[in-house]
Amino acid sequence: MIGLFSAEGRSALRAFVNAHTLFAFDLDGTLVPIVANPADIRIDTTVQDGMVVLTSLAATAVITGRSRSDAAARLGFTPRYLVGNHGAEGVPGQEAESRELLRTVAAWERQLLTLLPPQRRAGILLERKGYSLSLHYRHAPEPRSAHAALLAAITALTPPPRRVAGKCVENLLPLGAPHKGEALVRLLDVSGCVNAFFIGDDETDEDVFRLNDPRIFPVCVGADRATAARYLLERQEDMSLLLNALVTLLRDGAVEM
Numbered sequence: 674m675i676g677l678f679s680a681e682g683r684s685a686l687r688a689f690v691n692a693h694t695l696f697a698f699d700l701d702g703t704l705v706p707i708v709a710n711p712a713d714i715r716i717d718t719t720v721q722d723g724m725v726v727l728t729s730l731a732a733t734a735v736i737t738g739r740s741r742s743d744a745a746a747r748l749g750f751t752p753r754y755l756v757g758n759h760g761a762e763g764v765p766g767q768e769a770e771s772r773e774l775l776r777t778v779a780a781w782e783r784q785l786l787t788l789l790p791p792q793r794r795a796g797i798l799l800e801r802k803g804y805s806l807s808l809h810y811r812h813a814p815e816p817r818s819a820h821a822a823l824l825a826a827i828t829a830l831t832p833p834p835r836r837v838a839g840k841c842v843e844n845l846l847p848l849g850a851p852h853k854g855e856a857l858v859r860l861l862d863v864s865g866c867v868n869a870f871f872i873g874d875d876e877t878d879e880d881v882f883r884l885n886d887p888r889i890f891p892v893c894v895g896a897d898r899a900t901a902a903r904y905l906l907e908r909q910e911d912m913s914l915l916l917n918a919l920v921t922l923l924r925d926g927a928v929e930m
């Protein structure tokens with residue numbers, strides 16, 4: 674992997690970015706640090722300010738695993754595009770297909786209540802997101818056995834979901850639901866942008882990285898797991914530095930990092 678702040682990374686970014694680039698960001702672990710409770714995320718004001726400026730200069734998108742309404746309430750800025758549920762919610766032109774997903778997810782929620790009786794779901798948080806759902810086990814008294822119980826329950830769901838593991842979470846999506854990679858490609862089409870910068874930290878972001886699309890500049894946050902991304906931002910705390918660099922590049926055509 675190539676460090677984004679290395680000479681090679683800076684030079685690649687400078688060569689890639691132009692006035693018609695779409696800048697797309699994951700939320701948890703990327704724009705905000707990971708915290709123990711999903712409801713407790715807080716976006717740093719320097720990151721917020723950086724996104725406001727970037728959005729005034731270029732097309733921006735947030736593509737998150739959260740629901741759109743949840744993400745919108747927490748961002749403090751308005752990107753041109755806000756896609757939720759790992760790519761399944763809010764992609765322009767895909768509203769009808771997305772509505773089909775709601776029934777499947779509601780059926781899983783009902784089944785899980787039976788598959789995971791109260792004593793087996795202690796400490797497990799079911800995050801209802803409409804088009805997908807997330808089962809968090811970070812706060813279970815024994816996270817490993819809670820995770821095992823979750824996996825057994827997920828195997829019994831009908832229809833079978835697509836399972837995407839995350840940070841102390843299992844995310845369930847209907848098979849065939851658009852993922853983050855498909856969402857980003859669709860945003861490229863509708864925005865008229867010629868290429869896209871994308872940064873994310875988690876397994877769900879690999880759907881973008883694995884596209885291996887030359888129109889996409891793929892950046893992974895953190896080097897703690899295998900990734901198909903070519904570039905690395907070592908620490909989430911460096912996000913405001915990165916936003917400054919992108920803004921400078923758009924304004925002056927030079928990358929200061």
Ligand SMILES: O=P(O)(O)OC[C@H]1O[C@H](O[C@H]2O[C@H](CO)[C@@H](O)[C@H](O)[C@H]2O)[C@H](O)[C@@H](O)[C@@H]1O
Nearest residue numbers: 700701707708709710711737738739807840842
């Ligand atoms: O695609 P993302 O924007 O990165 O969303 C992925 C999931 O993020 C959230 O869960 C994760 O972050 C929480 C807050 O830091 C943390 O407590 C949890 O352990 C992480 O898994 C969110 O709650 C999920 O809905 C997203 O799918």
